[in-house]
Amino acid sequence: MTAPNANRFDIVIAVDGPAASGKGTIARALAAHFGLPHMDTGSLYRAVGLAVLRAGGDPADAPLAAGCARALDLSLLDDPALRESATARAASVVSAHPDVRAALLDRQRAFARQPGGAVLDGRDIGTVIAPDADIKIFVTANLDVRARRRQAETPERDLALVRANLAERDARDSGRDAAPLRQAEDAILLDTSEMDRETAIARAFALAEARLAENPALR
Ligand SMILES: Nc1ncnc2c1ncn2[C@@H]1O[C@H](COP(=O)(O)OP(=O)(O)OP(=O)(O)O)[C@@H](O)[C@H]1O
């Protein structure tokens, strides 16, 4: 999740977007490009969702989910079950509870504010976690493209089901009251529907470099 920052400038980069849009791919590439540490904030919500499931609980149970978030078991971040679709769904449900978000806030803000800067990806980085980020990119792709990309990771899964699960998460993440998924007003939109991985990363680098060129104080 982290890499040493050998750079001479401090930059905070916020990368947001819907599920399987490629925001993690782009955030990791930006972190490597600028020598910054990276945090995948979705993994925190997945860890909370997984903890609730492992406790035999219901992710809709707000007090239980908030308790799991306050006592976050960091070992779950390395658990292979973190990437399963049941965990993704649980993450999406627990993340709608304001007390869960509150319990995870300081950890994310501290990461964003560390000396040297950082790259974070998620749903509310540019709007809530790091509203003053120097560079904000909102990565998206249409639902069919995202479903095909996600299904390619686990070809045994049914494409229609993958698509339906993504659509359900999109609706829940965008429709909740607490820090809903949305593009920050000052974020740059990067629609990768028609771009392969390398093109999308190159475009993100160009957008970030252009934003830095507008603000030489960051160098
Ligand atoms: N532009 C692209 N073209 C093709 N495949 C891509 C592209 N960007 C990312 N991918 C692939 O799509 C999948 C989803 O990408 P990634 O995990 O980066 O998305 P994400 O938005 O971080 O997902 P999640 O919200 O589930 O964490 C990965 O298998 C990744 O390699």
Ligand SMILES: Nc1ccn([C@@H]2O[C@H](COP(=O)(O)O)[C@@H](O)[C@H]2O)c(=O)n1
């Ligand atoms: N900043 C964030 C990040 C994630 N979530 C929720 O977690 C779910 C899983 O996230 P992935 O990035 O791994 O897909 C996601 O569907 C959101 O519900 C969040 O609320 N805020």
